[in-house]
Amino acid sequence: MSETAPAIELKGISKSFGPVQANKDISIRVMPGTIHGIIGENGAGKSTLMSILYGFYKADAGEIFINGKKTEIPDSQSAIAAGIGMVFQHFKLVKVFTVLENVVLGAEDGEMLTPSLVKARDELTNLAQEYGLNVDPDALIEEIGVGMQQRVEILKALYRQADILILDEPTGVLTPAEADQLFRILARLKEEGKTIILITHKLREIMEITDTVSVMRRGEMTATVKTADTNPAELAELMVGRKVLLRVDKTPAKPRETVVEVRGLNVTDSAGVHRVKDVSFEIRGGEILGIAGVAGNGQSELLEVLGGYEKATGEILINGQAIDLTGAHSDGQSRRKRGIAHVPEDRQNEGLIMDFQAWENMAFGYHHDPNYQKNPLLMDNRKIRDETQAKMERFDVRPPNPDLMAKSFSGGNQQKIVLAREIERNPDLLLVGQPTRGVDIGAIEFIHQRIIELRDEGKAILLVSVELDEILGLSDRIAVMFDGRIMGERLPEETDEKELGLLMAGITDTKTDHSVAEVEAQLANAGGAPRKEV
Amino acid sequence: MDFLQFILTLDSTLRLSTVLLLACLAGLFSERSGIVDIGLEGKMLISAFVAAAIAYETGSVWMGLAAGMLASLIFAMIHGVASIIYRGDQIISGVALNFLASGLTVVVGDALYRQGGQTPTLAGSARFSEITLPFADALRDVPILGPIYSELISGHKPLVYVAFLAVPLVWWVLFRTRFGLRLRAVGENPSSVDTAGVSVVGMRFKALLITGLLCGIAGAYLSTSQAAGFGKEMTAGRGYIALAALIFAKWRPLHAMGACLLFGLLEAVSNLYPNIDVFGLFTIPVQFTQTLPYILTVIILGGFIGRAMPPNAIGQPYVKER
Numbered sequence: 125m126s127e128t129a130p131a132i133e134l135k136g137i138s139k140s141f142g143p144v145q146a147n148k149d150i151s152i153r154v155m156p157g158t159i160h161g162i163i164g165e166n167g168a169g170k171s172t173l174m175s176i177l178y179g180f181y182k183a184d185a186g187e188i189f190i191n192g193k194k195t196e197i198p199d200s201q202s203a204i205a206a207g208i209g210m211v212f213q214h215f216k217l218v219k220v221f222t223v224l225e226n227v228v229l230g231a232e233d234g235e236m237l238t239p240s241l242v243k244a245r246d247e248l249t250n251l252a253q254e255y256g257l258n259v260d261p262d263a264l265i266e267e268i269g270v271g272m273q274q275r276v277e278i279l280k281a282l283y284r285q286a287d288i289l290i291l292d293e294p295t296g297v298l299t300p301a302e303a304d305q306l307f308r309i310l311a312r313l314k315e316e317g318k319t320i321i322l323i324t325h326k327l328r329e330i331m332e333i334t335d336t337v338s339v340m341r342r343g344e345m346t347a348t349v350k351t352a353d354t355n356p357a358e359l360a361e362l363m364v365g366r367k368v369l370l371r372v373d374k375t376p377a378k379p380r381e382t383v384v385e386v387r388g389l390n391v392t393d394s395a396g397v398h399r400v401k402d403v404s405f406e407i408r409g410g411e412i413l414g415i416a417g418v419a420g421n422g423q424s425e426l427l428e429v430l431g432g433y434e435k436a437t438g439e440i441l442i443n444g445q446a447i448d449l450t451g452a453h454s455d456g457q458s459r460r461k462r463g464i465a466h467v468p469e470d471r472q473n474e475g476l477i478m479d480f481q482a483w484e485n486m487a488f489g490y491h492h493d494p495n496y497q498k499n500p501l502l503m504d505n506r507k508i509r510d511e512t513q514a515k516m517e518r519f520d521v522r523p524p525n526p527d528l529m530a531k532s533f534s535g536g537n538q539q540k541i542v543l544a545r546e547i548e549r550n551p552d553l554l555l556v557g558q559p560t561r562g563v564d565i566g567a568i569e570f571i572h573q574r575i576i577e578l579r580d581e582g583k584a585i586l587l588v589s590v591e592l593d594e595i596l597g598l599s600d601r602i603a604v605m606f607d608g609r610i611m612g613e614r615l616p617e618e619t620d621e622k623e624l625g626l627l628m629a630g631i632t633d634t635k636t637d638h639s640v641a642e643v644e645a646q647l648a649n650a651g652g653a654p655r656k657e658v
Numbered sequence: 659m660d661f662l663q664f665i666l667t668l669d670s671t672l673r674l675s676t677v678l679l680l681a682c683l684a685g686l687f688s689e690r691s692g693i694v695d696i697g698l699e700g701k702m703l704i705s706a707f708v709a710a711a712i713a714y715e716t717g718s719v720w721m722g723l724a725a726g727m728l729a730s731l732i733f734a735m736i737h738g739v740a741s742i743i744y745r746g747d748q749i750i751s752g753v754a755l756n757f758l759a760s761g762l763t764v765v766v767g768d769a770l771y772r773q774g775g776q777t778p779t780l781a782g783s784a785r786f787s788e789i790t791l792p793f794a795d796a797l798r799d800v801p802i803l804g805p806i807y808s809e810l811i812s813g814h815k816p817l818v819y820v821a822f823l824a825v826p827l828v829w830w831v832l833f834r835t836r837f838g839l840r841l842r843a844v845g846e847n848p849s850s851v852d853t854a855g856v857s858v859v860g861m862r863f864k865a866l867l868i869t870g871l872l873c874g875i876a877g878a879y880l881s882t883s884q885a886a887g888f889g890k891e892m893t894a895g896r897g898y899i900a901l902a903a904l905i906f907a908k909w910r911p912l913h914a915m916g917a918c919l920l921f922g923l924l925e926a927v928s929n930l931y932p933n934i935d936v937f938g939l940f941t942i943p944v945q946f947t948q949t950l951p952y953i954l955t956v957i958i959l960g961g962f963i964g965r966a967m968p969p970n971a972i973g974q975p976y977v978k979e980r
Contacts, residue, residue, distance in 0.1 A: 178853075180978060199855070200852065200853055200854070200855045201855035203855075204854075204855050210853065212853065216847065216849050216850040216852075216853040216854075217847065217850055218842070218843045218846045218847045218850050219846065219847070219970065220842075220846055220970075221842075221843065221846070225839060226850070228839070229839060229840065229843050229850065229851065229854050229856075230840070230851065230854025230855050230856045231854065232836040232839070234836065235835055235836050235837070236834065236835060236836070237833075237834050237835055237836055237838070237839055238834065240836070280854075
């Protein structure tokens, strides 16, 4: 290996943001023509490191070598010139532009647009043939699916002659079928001699596609190993710094009476789009119903109706009694009185007020609780604070300080605060949306355990998640939503990611093989207008 | 209403639309780049004053025009520094500039000329004169086409032609050049421009530069072409009307021309036909026709006419993020 220079070599990179050291003396060698994974928890410093490589940040110390040559990368322009292309987690595309215009933007050949567009159109055809990256150059970005948008990002990098491609959490927004397609493209790019850096927190992806993997923890590079020589358990331990249970540990469910029954539910949102179409299901006590689906297929609206902030038609029975879906008692307050607790999908906007302290957040939604009132005029703040302190300790919120603002906790600890507030109310039905989005592995384990514990106490749980691992691991039954409908229900032990993936794309005939193109066409047709971004 | 009267109404419409159109196109550049420009009014006002004062002092309307454009440009750059570099609130910065222009023009004007904020009346070469297009007189008597050419198309001040010729030019810049592509992108998703290696700050300043220059022409037109000198608050809300026209036009240049002509027509009607007699039944008072442009502005800004989709990133300062 010593003869060929590494495609990228970083030596002693350090970067601080005020008192926080995001990268500490990081050195890494990425060999050309390989796929190199970088894995680590949120806040481990992966993105900072890549931002330094792409010229977004300037390192405090350290050197960058590209193909053996020392290179300064003060801005994105220099990174592009050095042959580095980056596919960001949140795509950097102009939604009202065509694919072609997005590819050309910033890489035009002259003052006039037309020659650049003509040239780029030819080039796209070549790239499509060479790497199997088929995209309609005249399609508007807002009209194509997420998988396709990601391909546009890759095309943008290739059009700028990138030899080194950095992908930041590329599968976060993809269905399993789309992720497989992406991995095929990456394998093809590797064959053609491109070097790929894959940043992810998903162990399965690392094992599946990378040649080498580097693990980061708290700003430091803790290990670099050949993927073939390691295993997920070892990587997880390197990431977290202790042994982690990767599988959800649970006993079979012991369902009791029906707690919630939903019949013929329909939701039309304020923009007039029919979001939930004739949905019916029931959940019994001691049971978790998992709802899988690509984001924006009606799951969010379902949670919102049950949680009391979206109107609907149809019928919902809680413990045999109908709840009000449109009138004066269709609000969150009334829902809580009926024993429904809600951990919303968008924790930072709907679950917490980020600029309020933890104890204030702990009272929200339950601020009418007579226990919290000192007298008819004043609330008993001291009592809420003390109670919050105890709950934070029981839910292992770090640090367990009720006076800190919600925004000063990490994602995982914010989620624990919301969970503590809702679970400790001992609800009959717990609604949980994306319980572990943006949450570290260590905290995921804890959150999953608490949800299972609540189930074992005989409560009903409705889980909505875009993470199939989570759905498969936690649920006792799985319903898949597509375009507002439930496409089918499966038992976790009798299904797999592939079958669920097809159902998520609206294909109910899961026995025969389906091409990726077919799945994509289905997904592009799903839903009406795009929903607000979460 | 006979045909000639109809032509004269349209002729007046063109003249009155010009200032709106220039301001509207100015706003288009700023807003397409993602910067809200509520300060069109102030930029026009300061330019109108400076143009009139310099034209009076030098006796050259062209000097006046250049000075007006420079004054407006300085205001645009102040807005740029506040909202692009310091990421201040764009509305507040714009409103502050409007107040500044409103106060400054009167104070300086009164100090210089002692006429209650007015500049002395401009005459001769200190004012723009009409351009008579070739054959305008010869063709005058040709039926239909004659009056259209010689009354409607010929015989305007140069800046009228500048404004209307600017429309296809702006369209071309916006949709056929590299600058236009980047400009539209920076207003929709600045991070896409940034990651493509193009400076967001640079693009936005370039946009404001054009905004400043066009607003300068608009203001100079007002005091040296439409009127003969500067009068206190002479923009009379035209900056806001231009902004309404921009929204009505959904930030597109050709539509902007249509919207400005509509506003110009309303103003022309109220000037030419103060009291409209409706079949001898009752008379629509002049006060009503004069308020029409403002009523239309309220209706448009209230969102009653269709749904306008502004550039996606408008009003948001750009902060680099991972």
